Amino acid sequence: MATKRILEVLVLGALVILLVFPAFAEEYIFGTYTQKPFEGKTINVALVAEPRSDALKKLLPEFEQLTGVKVNMEILPYPTLQEKQAVAVTQGTGAYDVVHVDCVWIGQYAGQGLVIPVEDFIAKTDPKVLALDDFIPSVLSEQGMWEGKIYGLPFIQAVFGLHYRTDIFEEFGLTPPNTWEELYDTAKMLTEKLKDRGMAGLTFMGRRGVQLQCTYDNMLWSFGGEWYDENYNPTINSPEAVAALEYFKSLIPFAPAGVLTYDWDENANAFAQGKAAMNLQWQNSAPLCQDPSKSTIVGKFNFTLIPGKAQPDGSIKRTPTFGGWGLMIPKDSRNKEAAWEFIVWATSPEMEKKLAYAMPGARYSSLNDPELRAKYVEYDGMLKSLPLAKGRPRIPAYSELADALEV
Numbered sequence: 001m002a003t004k005r006i007l008e009v010l011v012l013g014a015l016v017i018l019l020v021f022p023a024f025a026e027e028y029i030f031g032t033y034t035q036k037p038f039e040g041k042t043i044n045v046a047l048v049a050e051p052r053s054d055a056l057k058k059l060l061p062e063f064e065q066l067t068g069v070k071v072n073m074e075i076l077p078y079p080t081l082q083e084k085q086a087v088a089v090t091q092g093t094g095a096y097d098v099v100h101v102d103c104v105w106i107g108q109y110a111g112q113g114l115v116i117p118v119e120d121f122i123a124k125t126d127p128k129v130l131a132l133d134d135f136i137p138s139v140l141s142e143q144g145m146w147e148g149k150i151y152g153l154p155f156i157q158a159v160f161g162l163h164y165r166t167d168i169f170e171e172f173g174l175t176p177p178n179t180w181e182e183l184y185d186t187a188k189m190l191t192e193k194l195k196d197r198g199m200a201g202l203t204f205m206g207r208r209g210v211q212l213q214c215t216y217d218n219m220l221w222s223f224g225g226e227w228y229d230e231n232y233n234p235t236i237n238s239p240e241a242v243a244a245l246e247y248f249k250s251l252i253p254f255a256p257a258g259v260l261t262y263d264w265d266e267n268a269n270a271f272a273q274g275k276a277a278m279n280l281q282w283q284n285s286a287p288l289c290q291d292p293s294k295s296t297i298v299g300k301f302n303f304t305l306i307p308g309k310a311q312p313d314g315s316i317k318r319t320p321t322f323g324g325w326g327l328m329i330p331k332d333s334r335n336k337e338a339a340w341e342f343i344v345w346a347t348s349p350e351m352e353k354k355l356a357y358a359m360p361g362a363r364y365s366s367l368n369d370p371e372l373r374a375k376y377v378e379y380d381g382m383l384k385s386l387p388l389a390k391g392r393p394r395i396p397a398y399s400e401l402a403d404a405l406e407v
Helices: 002-020 051-058 060-067 078-091 103-109 119-123 137-144 166-171 180-197 210-222 239-250 264-272 283-289 336-346 349-354 370-375 378-388 398-405
Strands: 042-048 070-076 099-102 152-165 278-282 301-304 321-328
Touching: 042 051, 042 078, 042 336, 051 060, 051 070, 051 152, 060 070, 060 336, 070 078, 078 099, 078 103, 099 103, 099 152, 103 137, 103 321, 137 152, 137 321, 137 378, 152 166, 152 210, 152 283, 152 336, 152 378, 180 239, 180 278, 210 239, 210 278, 210 321, 264 278, 264 283, 278 283, 283 301, 283 378, 301 378, 321 336, 370 378
Parallel strands: 042 070, 042 099
Antiparallel strands: 099 321, 152 278, 152 301, 152 321
16 A cells, blocks of 8 residues: 555656646747746846847737746946946856847856856757847857857847948939048048038047947958957057058048047937938947937938958958847856746847847848838848958957057
8 A cells, every 4th residue: 555655646746747847748949938837937137228128128028928937137338237247147146047248248258157058958949939040140150159159149239331321422423432442532522522511521439439449440450450460469550450540540531520529429410410421330320310300311321331441353351340249148047948048039030020120130031121121221231241240359358458459
């Protein structure tokens, strides 16, 4: 009787486990939402303060309904996120289950083992929902990979390009400049032609800081320069780097008088208010220019490839600066599976389309979507630019190096 009773208890216990934890009965495939193996769990997510983050937060009820997972989302300004998140993952507090990692921090986060590789999770995820090959490879590499392993998926990206006034270019019979030499000539000519209208030929972010450095990178790399060599010895004083800097300085006379005080906001607003015919900036200033309450150039501009350096063989070397963020899982997270379910959902093709109004995605499917391309002028330029884009150094010492190199 005792043996029979033990068997009954064991069978009953097994049934309870199968009912309460169905993932044990059949291995759960992430992204299918056919079961809710993480129901009742709560995950803490940190995101940088950007329109796409705010848009995602509004859709959290959808995720919670699909999975039964509650999400506490903390959206923080860049400096606050950088400090608070780094302290949490370095000290192993388990405060966050999903962290938002700037591509230039990957050397610190992945290189120092603060976040986990996700290949095992990828192998257990519905390939149609994950659609890994739908990500533009350069974006996935820069935002999610370190030393050949995938640590996260892209969420928020930006690429430099040339914004230009289509009405003014049509008026003067111009086409967008393809080379830096053509940009110089076009900016010079337009500055002369438009001075009576109070317009400059070109504007850019000239204030000392990260935006100035990112603008210069477009020129540095296409001129053949680099930050450092294969042994991490600084090469910023190389002939190529100096030539790129001298070229950059030569554009100042064709810019608005206050350009050396312009950061992202000032520069985007200058172009949106009709103070310049061209603008070297991230694509994410385009929505501002399409906002009738903030812009005088709605429907009068376009976004295209950044100019490049003409090569002896007739080709053009373009190296648009890339920036962006990936969603990753800290090694000290206590809810890694639920965190991965969230990342898959937040970066899925379906969500790309839902979030498009806030910021473009990094998938071929969204950037090629006819409906989205008709609404957002920057999509065509992004699709051309992202495969050519180059990211800033992702080494752990990036922040210190950037401070030393800012001009």
